[in-house]
Amino acid sequence: MASLDDELKRTIATGKVSLGTRSVLREMGLGRAKIVILSSNIEPSQKERILKSAKDSSVPVLEHRKPGIDLGNLCGKPFSVSAISVRDVGDSKITSLVGSPDAQ
DSSP: OOOHHHHHHHHHHHSEEEESHHHHHHHHHTTOOSEEEEOTTOOHHHHHHHHHHHHHHTOOEEEOSSOHHHHHHHTTOSSOOOEEEEEEOTTOOGGGGTTOGGGO
16 A cells, blocks of 8 residues: 555646745635544644544544654655645546555
């Protein structure tokens, strides 16, 4: 099975994602988010807001073991990314990782 990093790279290359907590919350509110990925060091209050919104919107959330700077690098960005929402999975199978131990 592919790792979360591999599937996230494939999603970024072939699908559509939004970066940052505000964008993630907006995408969930608009019903466009298919899945959300959180960094290991996301601020607890932001994490709580996103998890509540995800539960209300029935959007699965994957909590990555890597910190935001590593998620930023995976996204090809030179800055920290604490949250990512996926609008279009593209050619990836990232949604199949929900509930999987390989999702970490």
